[in-house]
Amino acid sequence: MATADESPDPGHYRFGDIVVDEAAHTLLRDGVAQPVEPKAFAVLLALLRRPGELVARDDLLDQVWGHRHVTPGVLTRAIAQLRAALDDDPQHPRYIQTRHALGYRFVGALLDARDHAKPPDPAAGPTMAASMQDAVPLIAPAPSPPSDVAEHAHDARSQRPPAWRLRHWVIASTLVAAIVSMTWWQTRQAVPRAAEASVAVLPFANLGGIGDDDYFAQGLALEMHDALASVPGLKVAAQLSPEAVSIRDQDPKSVGRRLGVATLLDASVRREGGRMRINARLTDTATGFTLWSRRYDREPEDVFAIQSEIADEVVRSLVGVISGQREALEKRLAPTRSVMAFDAYLHGLQSFLHGLDAGDAVRYFDQALAQDANFARAQAGICRAEVAMFLDRNDAEAYDRADAACARALEMDPLLGEAMVAQAELHLARGEHAEAIEYYSKAEADPARRVAVYVGLANTHAQMGRREKAREYFDRALSLRPDDPRIHSQIGYRNYLDGDFPAAIASYRKAVELQPDNAPMWSYLGAIYLVSGRADEASRALSRSIEISPTYSALTNLGEIRYFEGDYVAAARLHRDALKLDASDYLVWGNLGQALLALPDARVQAREAFRQAERLSSRYLELKPEDAKALAALGWYRVNLGRAVEEVHELVRRSTELGSEPSEVALFNAQTLVALGELVAARAQVENALAAGMAGYRIHGNPALSGIDGVPPRTDAAEGDTVRSPP
Known part of the structure; x- marks a missing residue:
């Protein structure tokens, strides 16, 4: 040698x-x-x-x-x-x-x-083309060499030329x-260099031919992202939503420049015939060259080992060997030893994160716990989903279930980031700001939970009247995940609560652009259009939501549009359809009551609807006594049920003093005061509603306000209106 x-x-x-x-x-x-x-x-x-x-x-x-x-x-x-x-x-x-x-x-x-040169060693192992042979082209491959170079290479292999040749x-x-x-x-000199030890985890592709299996591929990508984000010295790009699938077909160099990373991790997943195949590769964004690729063809029970091996390969390639890191990755990527529990958990996680039915998410998490009673992440998932139902649906019983689930999750694992976020969200739902900040601060130590932490802290400070601080935390969340539709949705709702309807609409429009098949997002956008007086756009957004997947909020808000159009039969039908999906929200019962009052011979049914609305809103206010809109709505329901004038006056006073959701509160109170015959006070509330941005058609087309100067009377018997706001 x-x-x-x-x-x-x-x-x-x-x-x-x-x-x-x-x-x-x-x-x-x-x-x-x-x-x-x-x-x-x-x-x-x-x-x-x-x-x-x-x-x-x-x-x-x-x-x-x-x-x-x-x-x-x-x-x-x-x-x-x-x-x-x-x-x-x-x-x-x-x-x-x-x-x-x-x-x-x-x-x-x-x-x-x-x-x-010696011929290639046949024992050298599979090339990338072989190892990824049955995967779709997840990223555009690097350019092929010039054909003349390849031909020269073939000539060189086929015969030994003279020394001069x-x-x-x-x-x-x-x-x-x-x-x-x-x-x-x-080219490299013209482009700023990404951080050396950095990676973006692209959405994993489901190649099983079963659309319902998308949740599994998406869940594995999320688990991988969160695990790598916990590795010291490794920069992990913002989590990409499954809607960003087109990024797989782009040139890796341009993707790397866009995301600011040196490498891309992508994979395809196939579960078929009792086997599971995962093809994974790591691509250098500077050259477009594949650094390594692996094919894992194993039993489904090996999913935890496969994830750990892929994560370990990424870490070794980018930051080297870190003492104890392999064990930490294995623990994080194997939250349970039951494959059936893990599968159900991923199903529930996708349902929850993508704004689908929170009740479905709870059922999947329950299935996971049935397979592994000590699965702490599934227990924390139940807590978060139940908190969402409490906030979205004004469901008081959901709060009690969330409280119990959070306590069990923290018992299982007191240091679990998901459990601490869930506990913080539970405190925030009750308006317990100091406790919420305490748990969010604890959860911030987990890099994978920081987006949820920053959004939670933004909402906490907003509730406390600290708008600048709230904006700062929303900006932090967006810096980590600029294209996350959930963050834009949360910002939109905060703008709605502040009475800034144009900003709220802009945020929700951004959310549906990023996730166009998300029914709840379209429903929230329709609700904002409705309260801001843009009825035609509201009808289109709500119809789009129902077309994707009917939700109770979209149905009841569309019912309100039909009510203002004078189609009371259609309005009542839509409210009843909404109650078939979820009968826990007091606002829907109140909307049904107002539609029934407009129909001949339906007053008895209307009274029963208002009675249900009163019962549910009273229970809700036991948990959130400072909710101004709920207090004003309760006053309206009680006036329709003939309750004592003194208690109705007290509800009007308390709701007005709190100052939140001023347009909705003023409208409820104006209706209540008209029913009491106090027209001067009612007129003042109407002026407050208009000043706070209330749409004129909700004032002038509202029969409950007939008789006030400037509000033309109507001859029908319909009374009042409420709108189901975004959660």
């Missing part, structure tokens, strides 16, 4: 089918130029100059990077890129051997530069490679 010093052609190295030219800065494999970053090329030269010797990790860092302001991960990444360029298997190395925590050794046989071929190939390298370097 010739050493570097003995080489008759210094600066040229040949081994296997590899040709390395130090002066031209080129690496050819089987005659094809391989794009390699300058730092990785320098590492290769350092190893080739000392063949067979162990080169210490610190020595390589000193030689190539000057060992200043870099982590060992940059060296690990360079080695991974070299292995990809050399087609070298790290488990069975032919060229570069790793000595963990020590360094690297070149173990290939250097040839005389005048010798021809070999030298001519090497020079020509070197020139081509030099041009490729120069073009690549100029």
Whole structure:
């Protein structure tokens, strides 16, 4: 074996089918130029100059990077890129051997530069094309080499040319490679370099041919994102929503520039015939080159091991070996040992995160707990879903269920980030701000929970009247996930509560643009259009929501539009359809009561609807006594039920003093005061409603306000109106 010093052609190295030219800065494999970053090329030269010797990790860092302001991960990444360029298997190395925590050794046989390359080793393992053979092209592949270079390479393999022809071929190939390298370097210089140890987890593709299995692929991607986000020294890009699937077909270089990361992790998932196949790969965004790819064809029970192996490969490639990190990843990626429990949990998680029926999410989480009674994440999921039902549906019983679920989750795992977020949300729902901030602050230590923490803190400070602080936390959340429709939806609702309807509409429109098939988002947008007086746009948004998946809120709000159009039969029918889906919201019962009052011979039914509305709103106010809208609505229901004037006056006074949701509160109170015959006071409330942004048609078309100066009387018997606001 010739050493570097003995080489008759210094600066040229040949081994296997590899040709390395130090002066031209080129690496050819089987005659094809391989794009390699300058730092990785320098590492290769350092190893080739000392063949067979162990080169210490610190020595390589000193030689190539000057060992200043870099982590060992940059060296690990360079080695991974070299292995990809050399087609070298790290488990069975032919060229570069790793000595963990020590360094690297070149173990290939250097040839005389005048010798021809050996044919590729058939035992070297599958190439990327083979390992990803049954996966769809998740990212656009790197450009193929020029055809003339490939033809030259074929000629070189098929016959041994004379020495002068070999030298001519090497020079020509070197020139081509030099041009490729120069073009690549100029391109690299024009684009700011992403952080070295950084990755974006793309949405995983479901290749099982079963649409319902999308939740499983999406859930695995989310679990992988959250696990990698917990690794010290590794920057993980914002979680991408499943709606961003088109990003898979884009060039990895442009995706890397957009997301500001050095690598992309993508995968395809197939569950079929009792087997599970996952194809995963890590792509360098600077070159578009695949750093590694793996195919896992195993039993479904191996899902936890597969996830851990993929995560470990990513961490080793980007930041090197971290003491105890593999064990931490394994623990995080295996929250349960029951595959059936994990499957149900992922189903519930997707239902909850994508704004689908929170009741469905609870049922899936319950199924997970039936398989593993100690599954803390599933228990925390129940708490969060029940809190959402309490807030979205004004369902007091949901709060009691959430309280019990949160307590059990914290008993199972007092340090679980999901459980602390759930407990914080529970306190926030009751208006217990100090307690909410305490639990959010604890959960912030978990990087995967920070978006939920920042949104929660934004809502907490907003409730406390600290609008600047709220905006600051919303901005933090958006900096982590700028395209998360849930964040834009939360901002929209906060704008609605502040009476800024144009800003609320803009935020909800952004949310539906990002997630166009989300029925609840369309419903919320329709509700904002409705309260702001844009009835035609409200009708279109609500109809779109119902077309995707009927929700009780969309149905009852569409019923309100039909009511103002004078179609009371259609209005009552829509409210009843809403109650079939969910009968826990007092506002829907109140809306049904007002529609029935407009129909002949339906007053008895209307009274029963108002009685249900009174019962549910009273129970809700036991938990949220400072909810001004609920207090005003209760006054309206009680006036229709003939309750004492004094208690009705007290509800009007308390709701007005609280000052929140001023337009809705003023409208309820105006209706109540008209029913009491106090027209001057009612007129003042109407003026308050209009000043707070109430749509004129909800005033002038409201029969409960007939008799007030400036409000024309109507001859029908309909009374009042309420609107189901976004949650």
